[in-house]
Amino acid sequence: MRVSRQIYRFSYVLLIFAAMLLAFTACEDDDIQEPQQAIALELDYAHMVVGNELTLTPLIRNFKNTSKEYEWSVSDSTVIEIVSVANNFAATVRAIGEGSATATINSLDGTEEASTTIETNLIQESEVRLPATITAYTQSTVSIVPDFNLVDRPTRNYTWSANPEGIVSIETDPETYAIEIQGLQVGSTELTISSDDGEVVGTTTVTVEDENDGVLKILAIGNSFSEDALESYLYGLADAAGEDIVIGNLYIGGAELDLHAQNATENNANYSYRKINAQGVKNTTADVAISTALNDENWDYISFQQVSQKSGQYETFVTPLTELYEYVSANVDNEDTKYLLHQTWAYSENSTHSGFVNYDNDQIKMYEAIVDAYDQASNLIPTYSVVPAGTAIQNARTSYIGDNFNRDGYHLNEIGKYTAASTWFEILFNKSVVGNSYVPEGFVALDAEIAQQAAHAAVENPMMITELTDYQSAGGDGVITKNxxxxxxxxxxxxxxxxxxxxxxxxxxxxxxxxxxxxxxxxxxxxxxxxxxxxxxxxxxxxxxxxxxxxxxxxxxxxxxxxxxxxxxxxxxxxxxxxxxxxxxxxxxxxxxxxxxxxxxxxxxxxxxxxxxxxxxxxxxxxxxxxxxxxxxxxxxxxxxxxxxxxxxxxxxxxxxxxxxxxxxx
Missing domain, CATH: 2.60.120 (Jelly Rolls)
Known part of the structure; x- marks a missing residue:
């Protein structure tokens, strides 16, 4: 049988080892013993699964010349192939078919040779998994990576198809069969990946929406403070104003910017992803990565925030905010996404939070530090706006309600949440929240009015406290006449x-x-x-x-x-x-x-x-x-x-x- 050879030639300048050991023994004819074999491989035998790769590294024991050329060859190129050879002559071998073959390295002068026998087995995937549904947008792309069982790389050949055609375009990676789809027009299409032998088939439905669909989409990467500000009342305010909105919140309790940056670079799936859809229905998904949420919607706004006790310490923003922004901006599809900083609020004066000591347990000192830190941090990234929720809460505290916007000294109570949400409304929709008809059940109308006025004043003057002089008293005569x-x-x-x-x-x-x-x-x-x-x-x-x-x-x-x-x-x-x-x-x-x-x-x-x-x-x-x-x-x-x-x-x-x-x- 004719041996197929793949030859890779290299020049190698030998370094003289410390000393070449020559073993001399006393014998009658003064013969010198032959040196040991000059080259060997780490493995004499290996087993591989078709589709996988293995690195074979030669061990150099002895050299007779100052330079030498080496080549790799395989005995059966239908079983294995040499993918690449490194400078130290280590060869990467890929199993491409089932059977047995040898991989051999030898010097061109024929004096040195070493081989590894490789047995290969074909394990084929029997299933491919795809997301059930995917949302894409016109003028943007979405990646889909098929998940094959049993193997790291698919062993069958596959073809992607779309029915009907014309809704998306498809670009396929020939190695992994991952695809990047481009939304071409509004509509739905069924994408199918099929093996050429028809044994493995997977489908998913792609819905392409208009990138300019009139729905504002905001994603917060935060913690319980973004939960307080976004999840309770922002949707109601938007709905009452006739505005369509989708709200996403990537939540980890007490998470600071350092943790968000680490989770981004390591792609850690440890967020609670809370999402309020355009119909106001909230769903929560556990164990979600930032990358997953970024791909879930065509986000118009993405916000970042520091953990509350560090929000007045600018130095804690510098490195992690920059790293987080760089990751997010590199992984969003919408080139027009705007980036926000969510300014947190100072604690109540009676707060027992351990982080209050960072500001000498002084509410005004904490507020001023937060305003200054967020103002400086806005220059670290291309910030569209700082959402001045902290200023809004401080404004509201000047009303008759006083320092009663927190439920535990730092998280917001219901009127506090409404105040923060009103601030977000103004920033996102660029319109006044004053007079918005959405007053949640159980609220006093006067308190809702104070919250709206406090938010509006904060957006107009985000760096200073505005005293609400018209709301110093709520009335009452000091005599209880009803229950x-x-x-x-x-x-x-x-x-x-x-x-x-x-x-x-x-x-x-x-x-x-x-x-x-x-x-x-x-x-x-x-x-x-x-x-x-x-x-x-x-x-x-x-x-x-x-x-x-x-x-x-x-x-x-x-x-x-x-x-x-x-x-x-x-x-x-x-x-x-x-x-x-x-x-x-x-x-x-x-x-x-x-x-x-x-x-x-x-x-x-x-x-x-x-x-x-x-x-x-x-x-x-x-x-x-x-x-x-x-x-x-x-x-x-x-x-x-x-x-x-x-x-x-x-x-x-x-x-x-x-x-x-x-x-x-x-």
Whole structure:
């Protein structure tokens, strides 16, 4: 059989090793022993799967000349082939057919030779997987990489086809059969990849949309702060203004720019991808990479942000923001994508966040540092705009609402989220949000107006605080004439209820309202904090409060007997202030937490007189504790203390307040 040879010739200038060892032995005819074999290969035998590659490296043991030429050859070119040879004569061999063959390196003078025998087996893919659907756009491209089972490289030959034709053009990689499609016209087509033998077939549906389809698409790469600003109310504001929008948020809690940059370069699939489509439907997909989200839509805007505690430290932006932008801009299809920086907000003055010390626990100092850092960072990349959400929140804090836009000292409560979303609306649509008709259920119209005005002023003057002088008071005469309902939840937004959305000291409802949203002129303040929020209250209840599930299911809690989460909270204390006459009131309380032990909670109301009442909050569904005949003291104040009752046998002494009603007495 004739041997097929593939020859690669090289000149090699030999370096003289330290010394050539010559073994001499005493013998009668003075013969010198022959030197060892000068060349060998690491492997004498190898097994390969057709389609794979293997590197064979020669080992040089001895040289007789100062230079030598070498060549590689294969015994059967239908089984293996030499793909390339490196400077050190290492050969890359690819298995191209099933069988047995040798790969040989030898010197051209015939004095040195080494071989490896290679057995190959053909393992063929039996399946190809494609995405079920793909969205593409006119004037842009999308890549599709088929996923073949069993093999790294497909062993069959494949052909792509589109039905109907003319919707997309196709460019195919002949090695991997990955394709890049170009949207040609609006419409849908079925793409099919088929092996030439008809054994393996895969299909996907491609929908091509107009790049200028009138739908604004925004993708945030962020954390819980982008969640607060974008996911709750931006869609409603856009919809009310007749604007179509798609909102994407790549979320990792507490993620900073360094982590985003690392995830981008390593293509880590560890984001929660929240997407609100053009119909307002939100879907969440786990374990998504930045690259996947970039390819999901033809994004008009992409935003970046720093983690909140570092948002006022410009030096933390410099390297990761640049790296993240370079990755994103290189992997988006839309050449007209605009890049935003999402300015975060300063913490509330009562915040216990560990990062607040970076700014000496000073809200204004933190705000000014954030404004300055984002202004400088905007010069690191081609920034279309800084979204001044932090300035909007600071503006809103100058209103009668005060420092009550956070639920835990740093995340936003519902009116805070609405304020941030209003700021985003103005930046994205370049129109005023003032007068937008979207006021979410449970909101007071005046508060929504304040949020819109604060956002509008921030966009007009993003580097400074604008005092909302027209919104210093909400009215009310300091006399409660109708029922007042209060719930205790950081996510409170129930119609007719006043939501105390922070359990920290100095948290406030600046002006309690009746169920019809008229104001009382009475302020509620936390003067001694609770431990936190509990979400395990009973949701199906029958009490005179007629509570929705989101009210009865949430509570503020304390622990009077033993530490919990590093805190011992013997009692939570509330203060009502602003009473203007000597009327008497009834105070009723509801506490609930699914449990089997006794978690009796004692409620004490103190004005010019006082009274107490208790209920067992464990799995409570129908009991309330009421104290009658309470009158404000000479300062117009009433104090409410919440602690564990005498019968509470829980080891930590857990106590709860889910809801409260204030009612006038005859």
């Amino acid at each position: 007042v309902l209060i719930d205790f939840s950081t996510t409170s937004n129930s119609t007719g209820w006043n939501g105390l959305t922070s359990f920290l000291e100095d948290a406030t409802i600046p002006n309690l309202k009746y169920e019809d949203n008229e104001f009382t002129g009475i302020e509620l303040t936390v003067t001694s904090r609770f431990n936190g929020q509990n979400t395990a209250g009973e949701t199906a209840t029958s009490t005179p409060f007629n509570m929705p599930a989101e009210v009865s299911g949430n509570s503020f809690y304390g622990n009077s007997k033993g530490e919990w989460a590093g805190l011992l909270i013997e009692k939570g204390v509330l203060k009502l202030s602003g009473f203007q006459d000597d009327s008497t009131y009834e105070f009723c309380f509801f506490g609930s937490r699914t449990a089997s032990d006794n978690r009796e909670t004692l409620y004490t109301v103190i004005g010019s007189n006082s009274g107490s009442a208790a209920i067992n909050a464990a799995s409570n569904t129908d009991e309330v504790a009421c104290v009658q005949g309470i009158q404000a003291d000479a300062n117009g104040e009433i104090i409410i203390e919440v602690t564990s009752g005498a019968n509470n046998d829980n080891g930590n002494g857990f106590f709860y307040i889910n809801a409260m009603r204030i009612a006038p007495e005859e």
